Amino acid sequence: MNVVEVKNLSKTYQMGTVLLHALREVDLQIARGQYVAIMGPSGSGKSTMLNLLGCLDRPSRGQYFLGGQDVSDLDDTELSQIRGRDIGFIFQSYNLIAQLNVIENIQLPMFYQGVADIHSADRATSLAEMVGLGERIKHRPFELSGGQQQRVAIARALANDPVILLADEPTGNLDTASGSEILTLLDKLHDEGKTIIVVTHDPEIGKRAQRTIHLRDGQIEKDLLN
Amino acid sequence: MNVFAIKGTIKLGLKSLWMHKLRSTLTTLGIVFGVCSVIAMLAIGEGASRGVKDAMTRLGSTNIIIETVKPPDDEITTSDTSTINAYGLTYEDADSIRNIMPDVQVIVSVREMPAEAFHKARKATVLMMGTVPWYTETEPVTITRGRFLAGTDMKGELPVCVVDEQVAPRLFVFEDPLGKFIRVGENAYKVIGVVRTGTPVGFDNSYNGMKAKTASGVAGNIYIPLTTAKSRFTDMSLSLGGATGRNIEKVEINKIIVKVPSFERVLATRDVINLLLEKKHQKQDYKMIVPIELLRETARSNRIFKIVLGSIAAISLLVGGIGIMNIMLATVSERTREIGIRRALGATKMDIIVQFIAETLLLTLAGGAIGMTLGAIIPYFVQKFGQMETIVTVQALLLSFGISAAIGLTFGLYPAYKAANMNPIDSLRHE
Numbered sequence: 001m002n003v004v005e006v007k008n009l010s011k012t013y014q015m016g017t018v019l020l021h022a023l024r025e026v027d028l029q030i031a032r033g034q035y036v037a038i039m040g041p042s043g044s045g046k047s048t049m050l051n052l053l054g055c056l057d058r059p060s061r062g063q064y065f066l067g068g069q070d071v072s073d074l075d076d077t078e079l080s081q082i083r084g085r086d087i088g089f090i091f092q093s094y095n096l097i098a099q100l101n102v103i104e105n106i107q108l109p110m111f112y113q114g115v116a117d118i119h120s121a122d123r124a125t126s127l128a129e130m131v132g133l134g135e136r137i138k139h140r141p142f143e144l145s146g147g148q149q150q151r152v153a154i155a156r157a158l159a160n161d162p163v164i165l166l167a168d169e170p171t172g173n174l175d176t177a178s179g180s181e182i183l184t185l186l187d188k189l190h191d192e193g194k195t196i197i198v199v200t201h202d203p204e205i206g207k208r209a210q211r212t213i214h215l216r217d218g219q220i221e222k223d224l225l226n
Numbered sequence: 227m228n229v230f231a232i233k234g235t236i237k238l239g240l241k242s243l244w245m246h247k248l249r250s251t252l253t254t255l256g257i258v259f260g261v262c263s264v265i266a267m268l269a270i271g272e273g274a275s276r277g278v279k280d281a282m283t284r285l286g287s288t289n290i291i292i293e294t295v296k297p298p299d300d301e302i303t304t305s306d307t308s309t310i311n312a313y314g315l316t317y318e319d320a321d322s323i324r325n326i327m328p329d330v331q332v333i334v335s336v337r338e339m340p341a342e343a344f345h346k347a348r349k350a351t352v353l354m355m356g357t358v359p360w361y362t363e364t365e366p367v368t369i370t371r372g373r374f375l376a377g378t379d380m381k382g383e384l385p386v387c388v389v390d391e392q393v394a395p396r397l398f399v400f401e402d403p404l405g406k407f408i409r410v411g412e413n414a415y416k417v418i419g420v421v422r423t424g425t426p427v428g429f430d431n432s433y434n435g436m437k438a439k440t441a442s443g444v445a446g447n448i449y450i451p452l453t454t455a456k457s458r459f460t461d462m463s464l465s466l467g468g469a470t471g472r473n474i475e476k477v478e479i480n481k482i483i484v485k486v487p488s489f490e491r492v493l494a495t496r497d498v499i500n501l502l503l504e505k506k507h508q509k510q511d512y513k514m515i516v517p518i519e520l521l522r523e524t525a526r527s528n529r530i531f532k533i534v535l536g537s538i539a540a541i542s543l544l545v546g547g548i549g550i551m552n553i554m555l556a557t558v559s560e561r562t563r564e565i566g567i568r569r570a571l572g573a574t575k576m577d578i579i580v581q582f583i584a585e586t587l588l589l590t591l592a593g594g595a596i597g598m599t600l601g602a603i604i605p606y607f608v609q610k611f612g613q614m615e616t617i618v619t620v621q622a623l624l625l626s627f628g629i630s631a632a633i634g635l636t637f638g639l640y641p642a643y644k645a646a647n648m649n650p651i652d653s654l655r656h657e
Contacts (some may be wrong), residue, residue: 056569080573080575080577084572089571095563095654100241109571109572
């Protein structure tokens with residue numbers, strides 16, 4: 001079964017008088033449990049693809065089914081709920097909230113889904129343990145290394161057990177050692193059956209993924225299974 | 227939003243405010259002062275109107291009080307030798323008021339004479355008040371022992387007296403004052419009653435003679451029949467000092483109290499009396515006090531006072547509100563990225579609005595709480611050092627709580643709206 005099904009998806013931006021075609025009639029299916037890397041040079045439409053897949057933006061034309069639901073025409077509130085419930089974001093710069101500690105950061109997506117504090121605290125603790133930060137649940141982001149912060153971000157992305165994990169250059173800000181720890185963690189999540197979509201320049205990630213999709217000029221240039 | 231979410235939102239808000247302690251504190255100052263002045267204003271206003279009400283009950287709203295005053299100095303002929311300086315209200319004045327207006331309820335004439343009173347070896351400086359039996363109808367005196375002066379005392383010009391509770395213990399230590407004699411000058415007066423005088427507070431100090439009494443160390447009052455006073459005391463009093471050496475002052479009556487039958491006729495009666503007295507007196511040696519007018523005047527000045535304080539409060543609340551809005555706008559733009567993150571993690575626009583309004587509300591309510599505390603303390607000091615009665619009411623506290631909440635909502639709305647409507651993609655890229 002396909003958790004992501006994109007049909008004829010286009011996105012155009014109006015830049016002054018010029019119409020910019022960021023994505024042109026893209027068709028894409030991603031099966032449950034797949035580990036996909038989306039690659040391509042800058043300006044190829046990677047970011048636009050990420051924003052659309054992450055329900056941060058709406059397509060100009062075409063349809064997007066996430067977990068079987070058509071999300072192309074949902075309003076802002078519905079999209080917010082989809083983001084919180086079905087998508088786990090992992091960002092290049094971790095994007096933890098500075099005034100919250102590890103456990104509170106992991107709780108945040110559950111908070112917005114209306115999960116009671118006591119329940120979300122339990123789940124957040126076990127997620128922190130799973131990513132190897134069980135000892136540091138009361139630490140604030142600035143007290144953690146980049147690799148540790150990214151692991152908190154991954155735990156946070158898993159909080160609501162989303163349909164897809166959507167990562168944007170997850171190792172971009174990390175040194176090789178921490179970067180490879182993060183990739184190992186992603187491998188492990190993949191082994192557990194998570195659907196992972198990574199947008200990246202990093203060929204290392206491309207090699208680890210099951211499938212690499214190369215974008216160029218807003219279209220799929222190559223779609224390879226490793 | 228459920229209960230957990232509200233709790234969580236408040237927790238988040240507190241954390242964010244705690245991150246910028248100094249900023250949060252300074253931001254709330256405007257609200258603190260605003261709320262503080264609202265409460266102080268209401269407390270002082272409430273106290274003032276209570277004071278007026280009290281004074282009204284004490285003076286009586288249908289009374290007209292006419293008092294002898296010393297005319298301006300330039301009208302007194304000065305010379306090296308002694309002069310007799312006669313001024314003030316006379317028995318004739320009292321009589322003619324009585325004659326011209328028969329339906330005027332009570333006319334109380336009062337003569338006040340400072341004197342030394344003796345009982346055995348004990349001595350007290352007192353104010354001898356020559357007055358009439360119906361004095362108690364217009365003045366706040368209550369009989370605690372014996373009786374007050376009666377008509378027969380007046381007719382017979384009897385040497386009897388009534389002492390107040392301030393004088394009694396000075397002259398009688400272990401004895402019952404009733405039936406004992408007090409010596410004043412060459413005369414002795416039999417004590418027939420003890421009265422309690424109302425403790426005068428508030429603005430009427432100036433015309434019940436209280437200030438003058440305390441200043442000259444007078445212990446209290448001794449009341450004797452007016453007729454007795456007329457026959458036993460001369461109309462002269464001797465005062466020493468001044469550039470001219472000796473002055474002899476002649477005052478017949480110090481105070482006449484007129485009780486008008488109805489409320490509506492007070493001002494007209496005052497005008498009639500004024501016409502009458504103007505004809506008889508060349509010098510401005512009397513003054514008329516109409517409690518009703520005082521009430522009106524006080525009410526007017528209270529209103530002005532309230533308007534002034536109210537404007538100060540309104541302006542400082544407005545400035546405080548604008549300050550809060552300014553800081554919240556700065557906070558929103560500073561936390562653009564955080565807003566983007568929250569949106570990506572599932573926060574709806576409404577969640578963001580609620581979060582920022584909650585923070586603004588926390589700021590203003592904290593400011594309001596501090597302001598309420600200060601506002602409750604300041605009137606206390608005003609009362610202690612400013613000799614003004616103040617009353618802090620629960621309504622005032624609730625009102626200022628409401629005002630701080632309203633400011634939080636009003637001035638928090640725009641920043642929150644702005645935060646909620648930021649594009650999540652752009653906010654996430656914001657550095």
